[in-house]
Amino acid sequence: SSCREKVCAKYNDVYFDLDAGSHSAEHRPKNGDDNYGRRDEILHQFPVAACRGGRLVAGQDARALEEPALYWMRNPKFVCMGLLNQSHRHPSRRRCIIYSLGSADEISFEVGLHESPEMRAGQCEVHVFDPGRLPDAASAARYGFQTHRLAVGTVDVGQTRTLESIMACLGHAYVDVMKIDIEGREEQILPRLAARGGLKRIGQLLIEFHNMGFGSALRLLQQNGFEIAYGRREARFAAGTEVSLFRRTGEHP
Numbered sequence: 504s505s506c507r508e509k510v511c512a513k514y515n516d517v518y519f520d521l522d523a524g525s526h527s528a529e530h531r532p533k534n535g536d537d538n539y540g541r542r543d544e545i546l547h548q549f550p551v552a553a554c555r556g557g558r559l560v561a562g563q564d565a566r567a568l569e570e571p572a573l574y575w576m577r578n579p580k581f582v583c584m585g586l587l588n589q590s591h592r593h594p595s596r597r598r599c600i601i602y603s604l605g606s607a608d609e610i611s612f613e614v615g616l617h618e619s620p621e622m623r624a625g626q627c628e629v630h631v632f633d634p635g636r637l638p639d640a641a642s643a644a645r646y647g648f649q650t651h652r653l654a655v656g657t658v659d660v661g662q663t664r665t666l667e668s669i670m671a672c673l674g675h676a677y678v679d680v681m682k683i684d685i686e687g688r689e690e691q692i693l694p695r696l697a698a699r700g701g702l703k704r705i706g707q708l709l710i711e712f713h714n715m716g717f718g719s720a721l722r723l724l725q726q727n728g729f730e731i732a733y734g735r736r737e738a739r740f741a742a743g744t745e746v747s748l749f750r751r752t753g754e755h756p
Contacts, residue, residue, distance in 0.1 A: 545718040552730040556585025562614030576611045580709045581733035581747040599627040605684035606633035617646040634662040679706040687713040702727045712744045
């Protein structure tokens with residue numbers, strides 16, 4: 504599909520683009536956000552590829568009944584859910600693996616995964632990482648994920664571990680889906696992963712970029728076998744951009 508083809512989904516009264524790129528006038532904010540034009544200019548440099556079962560994934564955390572301001576559903580992630588099934592055809596892996604890097608105790612994505620038909624069949628392990636605010640044990644049990652009080656970085660120090668160290672510790676050779684929301688450090692992590700071959704061990708990347716310099720990261724990922732499936736502005740802050748990518752067919756290990 505073309506970057507300029509417009510398909511929208513309504514989610515919590517905000518319209519998000521289902522194709523990377525174009526924002527029509529009715530979708531522009533009324534506060535003169537100059538990042539819109541810059542974001543479109545960057546996203547339109549990249550083709551958009553259709554993926555199997557692609558959809559927005561989010562669900563309502565039950566804790567919102569007690570504290571709606573903290574736990575109301577927000578920030579969906581676009582996942583190629585149809586590609587998760589392919590993981591189980593690989594003879595060396597029994598279950599698919601999903602990493603959620605950066606939680607801050609916001610688990611709309613993890614709840615949405617738990618409620619999906621694919622996950623109800625017990626197909627995937629979900630691991631949530633954050634050095635500070637993690638979901639409580641009751642939420643982890645209710646929604647079927649494991650928590651790790653760790654940050655992902657470029658060296659092993661304190662509560663920070665490299666992705667290679669985390670995967671080795673957990674016994675994972677391949678991560679099928681990796682959500683990255685690490686407050687700007689994504690632009691440090693991705694080049695290191697590329698240099699060490701780590702990107703070849705990831706099937707899908709769901710990245711929240713925190714500034715408008717994300718074009719170089721997208722070019723790096725494109726050079727390492729990824730295609731863009733989805734892109735949109737992150738409504739919570741002006742310079743935020745959500746991009747979902749998946750590894751091209753035939754490039755899985």
